[in-house]
Amino acid sequence: MKTFDHQSVIGLREWIDLPDLGVAGLRAKIDTGASTSTLHATEIVQFERDGRPWVRFTAHLGTLVQLRHRRCEAPLVAVKTIKSSNGQAQTRYVILTRLVLGDRAWPVEFTLTCRKAMRYRVLLGSKALIQAQLVVNPALTYVQDKPLLPSLSGVQ
Numbered sequence: 001m002k003t004f005d006h007q008s009v010i011g012l013r014e015w016i017d018l019p020d021l022g023v024a025g026l027r028a029k030i031d032t033g034a035s036t037s038t039l040h041a042t043e044i045v046q047f048e049r050d051g052r053p054w055v056r057f058t059a060h061l062g063t064l065v066q067l068r069h070r071r072c073e074a075p076l077v078a079v080k081t082i083k084s085s086n087g088q089a090q091t092r093y094v095i096l097t098r099l100v101l102g103d104r105a106w107p108v109e110f111t112l113t114c115r116k117a118m119r120y121r122v123l124l125g126s127k128a129l130i131q132a133q134l135v136v137n138p139a140l141t142y143v144q145d146k147p148l149l150p151s152l153s154g155v156q
Contacts, residue, residue, distance in 0.1 A: 006133075007133045007134065007135045008102065008104070008132075008133070008134055008135070008144075009134075009135050009136075009137050009140070009143055010030060010101065010102075010129075010134050010135070010136055010137075010140075010143050010144055011030070011136070011137060011138075011139075011140035011141040011142055011143040011144075012029065012030055012136070012137075012138045012139075012140065012141050013027060013028065013029055013030065013120070013141045013142060014027075014028055014030065014101055014102075014124075014141075014142060014143065014144055015027060015028070015101075015142060015144070015145075015146040015147065016028045016099055016100060016101050016122065016124070016147065017099075017100040017147040018039075018059075018097055018098065018099060018100075019098055019100060019105075020074070020097045020098045021059060021070070021072045021074065021097055022070060022072070023059060023061060023070055023072070024147070025061075025146065026061055026121065026122050027120060027121070027122070028101075028120065028122040028123065028124050029119075029120035029122070029123055029124070030123075030124050030129070030136050030138075031123045031124065031125055031126075032125075032126050032129065032136060033126075034123055034125035034126065035125050035126055035127055036080075036082065036094075036109060036110075036111050036125045036127060037099075037108050037109065037110045037111070037122070037123055037124050037125045037127070037128045038110060038111050038112075038113055038115065038122065038123045038125070039059060039095075039110040039111070039112055039113075039121070039122055040059065040060045040061075040113070040114065040115035040116065040118070040121040040122070041057040041058060041059050041060065041072075041112035041113065041114070042057065042058050042060065042114055042116075043056075043057060043058045044056075044057040044093055044112055045057070046076060046093070049075075052075060052076075053075070053076040054073055054074065054075050054076055055073070055074060055076050055093050055095060055112065056071070056072070056073045057071075057072055057073075057074075057093075057112055058070070058071055058072070059071075059072050059121075060115075060116070060121055061121055074095040074096075074097055075095065075096070076093055076094070076095065077094045077095055077096045077109060078093075078094040079091060079092070079093055079094065080092055080094055080111065082111055082113075090113065092111040092112060092113050093111070093112045094109050094110070094111050094112075095109070095110055095112065096108070096109050096110075097110060099124075099128065100147040101124075101132070101134075101144055101147065102144030102145055102147065103144075103145075103147075104132055106128075106131055106132050108124075108127075108128040108131070109127065109128075110122075
């Protein structure tokens, strides 16, 4: 059997930060069946800044019991049609933002969509995992330490 000694192992759920959005302490579900990563967002408005497209949105964080939210802005990378797990096509805005998981940080594309009926506000798809060369052990959860970014201490 082959081993993956050169790659980091993560569990089915992990703690992440999105420092460019000012967001810390998010629980993310790892979804290898999804290509693109997704962030729960509402009130999404496209606008221009310095002649380039941006989006302003409310990121919903935390859990159904302890809901937190934060107003965010990010450059718009694309608008894509995504086929959800129930087979319905949906047009979504796509942003590129830095993701921190454990001691790693890298840019990840996130689609913005309403996930209010879902347990996890963030899904990490296979593209993000491939970029960081991460291996998923679905029998484990919260393998990596919570990210500790001093610049985000106390940010909700």
